[in-house]
Amino acid sequence: MAIKIGITGGIGSGKSVVSRLLEIMGIPVYISDTEAKRITNTDEVIRRGLCSLVGHEVFQNGELNRPLLASYMFGNPEHIKEVNEIIHPQVKEDFHQWAIRQQENQPLVGMESAILIEAGFRGEVDFLVMVYAPLEVRVERAVKRDGSSRELVMKRIEAQMSDEVKRNHADFVIVNDDETSLIPQVLELISLLSKNNHYLCSAKK
Numbered sequence: 001m002a003i004k005i006g007i008t009g010g011i012g013s014g015k016s017v018v019s020r021l022l023e024i025m026g027i028p029v030y031i032s033d034t035e036a037k038r039i040t041n042t043d044e045v046i047r048r049g050l051c052s053l054v055g056h057e058v059f060q061n062g063e064l065n066r067p068l069l070a071s072y073m074f075g076n077p078e079h080i081k082e083v084n085e086i087i088h089p090q091v092k093e094d095f096h097q098w099a100i101r102q103q104e105n106q107p108l109v110g111m112e113s114a115i116l117i118e119a120g121f122r123g124e125v126d127f128l129v130m131v132y133a134p135l136e137v138r139v140e141r142a143v144k145r146d147g148s149s150r151e152l153v154m155k156r157i158e159a160q161m162s163d164e165v166k167r168n169h170a171d172f173v174i175v176n177d178d179e180t181s182l183i184p185q186v187l188e189l190i191s192l193l194s195k196n197n198h199y200l201c202s203a204k205k
């Protein structure tokens with residue numbers, strides 16, 4: 001059975017970069033943001049839920065109006081909770097099915113989510129890796145990448161669990177602070193988990 005690695009970390013920490021490195025090394029990674037986008041555009045239960053919560057304009061020409069949903073959610077903890085309750089159970093089930101499909105061929109698979117713990121996905125993975133970068137570095141990266149304002153980025157950060165609490169849930173921390181080399185840390189992680197995997201396989205025989 002594949003070992004499932006969770007990859008979490010706040011906005012701008014570098015989860016996507018770490019996930020890309022894993023994929024280059026042949027480890028498939030379920031990118032929750034991307035899959036949540038796909039599911040939100042296609043799932044009838046989510047569509048109905050979001051329309052009754054936010055209004056019909058939350059979909060335009062059949063596609064989710066992302067800026068509208070973001071402005072509805074971020075800055076209002078109750079709204080975030082309501083939206084998450086509509087979307088996250090469907091994402092969890094989709095990941096579960098995806099992981100089953102990968103298991104025959106893959107010793108290791110990953111799931112990337114900024115809000116992996118908050119969304120209740122921790123039980124879906126065997127190990128949790130937190131990608132860490134200092135707050136100021138994260139804000140600068142997200143502003144530069146998305147062309148967003150600092151204020152909008154801070155609103156998302158406030159909607160996420162703090163790094164201190166996240167760290168308590170994590171089995172490993174990868175530091176991506178623009179100073180510490182990233183690739184050796186990822187290689188070490190994979191080497192460690194691959195050894196574990198061999199151990200787990202041989203223990204089952």
Ligand SMILES: CC(C)(COP(=O)(O)OP(=O)(O)OC[C@H]1O[C@@H](n2cnc3c(N)ncnc32)[C@H](O)[C@@H]1O)[C@@H](O)C(=O)NCCC(=O)NCCS
Nearest residue numbers: 010011032033036066069070087091113114115156159160
């Ligand atoms: C609100 C939405 C429409 C904004 O879309 P947008 O294209 O602007 O952002 P994108 O999806 O690329 O997310 C960028 C980052 O925002 C943060 N973020 C997104 N959703 C959430 C959330 N529910 N809670 C806290 N942070 C979040 C994450 O750091 C994420 O990586 C979109 O993020 C969304 O549909 N969110 C709800 C689904 C969800 O929780 N996705 C995250 C993993 S399941």
Ligand SMILES: Nc1ncnc2c1ncn2[C@@H]1O[C@H](COP(=O)(O)OP(=O)(O)OP(=O)(O)O)[C@@H](O)[C@H]1O
Nearest residue numbers: 010011012013014015016017114141145176178182
């Ligand atoms: N070590 C690094 N060196 C240079 N640029 C980096 C590094 N790590 C991340 N970045 C850049 O910072 C930005 C944010 O990184 P990334 O998209 O991986 O963050 P993320 O944790 O996935 O964020 P989000 O939660 O918003 O999806 C990207 O533009 C990325 O290219």
